[in-house]
Amino acid sequence: MSDLSTPHGPRASRAQTDVQSPEPKPEPGGVDLPPSEQEKKERSASLWADAWRELYRSPVFVLAAAVVLVVISWAVFPTLWTSTGTDGGPCILAESRQGPSSKHIFGTTFQGCDLYSHVINGARPSIIIAVLVTLATCIVGVAFGIVAGFYGGWLDTVLSRITDVFLGLPFLLGAVVVLSLLGSQNIWTVSAVLILLSWPPIARIMRGSVIAVKALDYVEAARALGASNMSIIFRHILPNSIAPVIVVGTLYLGGFVSAEATLTFLGVGLQIPEISWGITIAQGQDYAIAGYPHLLIFPCAALIITVLAFIVMGDAMRDALDPRGR
């Protein structure tokens, strides 16, 4: 895809029809355009290539993606951003609840820890959970949706009813109840509960999308050309029906960041030795009104900006991938 960044390929060479037939090099197993010749780059424009071009030309998307990259780097390489290490640094009770200063630019927490370090390190569980849960939800939802939509009949009925049952569970209440019952609350149990409760909308979207694509002529044409069901699913149905899931998945990323913070804030998410935005916000709320608003402002800002960035990315992707929106 990176080849798209050079949209100035000389078209002229195309005019010479008798160019020596290009040596078909063994192409790296990309689903994408065979990267045969440099000058072809400009012309090769699939839905994905078009979408990508539209995305990186959109300043809103670029800004949101930059924010997301920064937050991801907080999560993956916290030591690049803070010298206090990954455990929230030394907490000096004597320095409790200090306002922003040159030593602690976000100030310090009730425990006297560096708030900036907590905000940086708090990104880690959020990002892990958001990425893990989004991937798993999409995989489960896409699998359900493809099987139900492609095979139809009684299988569709059964899978769709199962989806409906899970769709009927209230998200927040369900998560609170299950997590309280589980007893142990960490990144993995929180992720599992979020996955359990959030795949059904993806399955529904995918099913609808698959049914729409299944009826298209090229699927019938592929069948008439002797394609097996597996090859129809992976070559024709999946690439043509996945776009709405990608859009919703991106929006989900932001949703899971805030879901983790919400559950943690309510006390059924991550627990204290962990560092997380939810915990920092929960601890900060007691003192915010009592004259220490920085305890709430900084972690909340990090949370809000991250969620906003994911949602803006999702919106931009929807615009790019849904041709009807153009």
Added chain:
Amino acid sequence: MSTTEQPSRHADGADRVSMDGRRARATQAGSDSIGFDESAPLLEVEDLQVEFRTLEGVANAVNGATFSVAEGETLGILGESGCGKSVTAQAIMGILDSPPAFIGGGKVVLRGVDLLTLPEETRRKVRANHVAIVFQDALSSLNPVFTVGYQLGELFRRHRGYTKADARKEAISLLDLVGIPAAADRVSDFPHQFSGGMRQRVMIAMSLALDPDLLIADEPTTALDVTVQAQIMKLLSDLKAERNMGLILITHDMGVVADVADKICVMYAGRIVERADVHRIYANPAHPYTKALLESIPRVDLKGRQLASIEGLPPTLTKLPPGCSFNPRCFMARDRCTHEEPPLYDVGGGRHSACHYYEEVLAR
């Protein structure tokens, strides 16, 4: 005919070396296991019945279709929308949407093997390797996310186990064969970068890729403009002659088949109402429906006059009128037509007509 044509396939031109090579591999690649008899007639459809089980009842979309196609022969299947032409094609291909469509009976015998008795996995191998189809709407028959070269090459990779490089070479030579200029250059273009006519050429290339014995063209030119229609028809008929394939051409346009077809089946409401060779049917139809269809072709010598048309619409298949299905619209319907269904009468000279009064029609 088949015996005289057979040797010519191998003896008519040096440019076909690669194709013969491909055919040899095709035979090797699995047709043996199906048990095709190369000396048997290419395709014989006998009393084919396709029914659609709908909530309103069972609709006989194809009701007793019988016809045959030999190598190098073109059969035109003519009829209005909804008369069962495309369903016949899908039944031959084995790609009926089931449910609601089910085969009610009959045989589709390809080279001595009744395809309807084969398991799905075997039928899948028959498709593209032995029987291929070109659809009406080429504009949407190509997957938009892959290049045409990839889609063409995939056939060779999947069915023949070619490497990517070889498959690409084959794709280029096929695009060249169907008359796409600068094929080597366009092979990595996406479908939307081709015009409608070019896309139909790509579809023809795809259907010919594995060198089928029989090609079904289901209204191949309907979505194209008139000049492109003529080019595509010429391409199809040239390729048919060159490869000595059987060709079934499905259309509602009597003008399209006139030049290309050898034999014609006229279908009405799921039944074949007239079957004859092309010259006779155009010169002197033996069924009132064929006659009416012919009269509704615009003609230069009748300029200025009202164009004849057939009153009414084809009947709903779940509610066929008693007797001859065509009687409510027939200009010469009698009492007998409303209660006695006409069999397919042998008119003589190899033609058949499902009209009680075919002699009168012929005489008109």
